[in-house]
Amino acid sequence: xxxxxxxxxxxxxxxxxxxxxxxxxxxxxxxxxxxxxxxxxxxxxxxxxxxxxxxxxxxxxxxxxxxxxxxxxxxxxxxxxxxxxxxxxxxxxxxxxxxxxxxxxxxxxxx
Amino acid sequence: xxxxxxxxxxxxxxxxxxxxxxxxxxxxxxxxxxxxxxxxxxxxxxxxxxxxxxxxxxxxxxxxxxxxxxxxxxxxxxxxxxxxxxxxxxxxxxxxxxxxxxxxxxxxxxxxxxxxxxxxxxxxxxxxxxxxxxxxxxxxxxxxxxxx
Numbered sequence: 001x002x003x004x005x006x007x008x009x010x011x012x013x014x015x016x017x018x019x020x021x022x023x024x025x026x027x028x029x030x031x032x033x034x035x036x037x038x039x040x041x042x043x044x045x046x047x048x049x050x051x052x053x054x055x056x057x058x059x060x061x062x063x064x065x066x067x068x069x070x071x072x073x074x075x076x077x078x079x080x081x082x083x084x085x086x087x088x089x090x091x092x093x094x095x096x097x098x099x100x101x102x103x104x105x106x107x108x109x110x111x
Numbered sequence: 112x113x114x115x116x117x118x119x120x121x122x123x124x125x126x127x128x129x130x131x132x133x134x135x136x137x138x139x140x141x142x143x144x145x146x147x148x149x150x151x152x153x154x155x156x157x158x159x160x161x162x163x164x165x166x167x168x169x170x171x172x173x174x175x176x177x178x179x180x181x182x183x184x185x186x187x188x189x190x191x192x193x194x195x196x197x198x199x200x201x202x203x204x205x206x207x208x209x210x211x212x213x214x215x216x217x218x219x220x221x222x223x224x225x226x227x228x229x230x231x232x233x234x235x236x237x238x239x240x241x242x243x244x245x246x247x248x249x250x251x252x253x254x255x256x257x258x259x
Contacts, residue, residue, distance in 0.1 A: 019141075020141055020144075020166070020170070022140055022141060022170050022174070023137050023140055023170070023174040023178070024137050024138050024139075024140045024141050025141075052163070052166060053144075053163055053166040053167045053170065054167070055140075055167060055170040055171050055174060055232070055235070056171055056174075056229075056230075056231035056232040056234075056235055057174060057232075059231055060227075060228035060229050060231070061228070063226055063227070063228050064228045067226070082163075084160065084163040084164075085163075088167070088235070091220075091235075091238050092219065092220060092231055092234070092235065093220045093225055094225075096225070097225065097226065
């Protein structure tokens, strides 16, 4: 499990969530995002293309991160969710809180 | 690394049983999930959809057991029992806590709770498992999922 952040040419910080986002590693993602906010990054794309599963702590971390990004006038988008993850966002109604794109490239085009 | 131990031979109904016992340690949750998936796949490969559901409900139940049941006490144990049958997989997760009343959990999809950062765990388990039950004390949860 790992997170990798990469700032692309359009000024968007793309964070790939690899493996799982769960209680054991959510703090790592929150810290990575906080550090990016602290250095002035404001546009974020969380890419779930390589994510196997997310637990409720992971979803809670996403909600928390979303609030922090909004507080500083930033923009957070999600992309690359497989069918199961997409269903998870729908059944928890978190799809209404986040801007979700099919693919990372679609999301990047929307910033 | 966490390993699930086989409990006896396959029974007369064709069910295989495995058991994982570990002390409370949230950093181990992902390894428990891997161990459960591995023992299910030992019997027969599970589908991608079932694997997603298994991973999610096991991670959720084990984290709940450690945090809400055992109150993060590293001296307290969590036990995960896996029963792989012909058509279904039953996972039992037990902790050493006082238990809780599962009927009192609020609906996290209610408008007032939608932006909460906690409180979705049991709702997710109930949504992803075919059947969920608890013992009277509320410190053991059984979750049934389809094998395929």
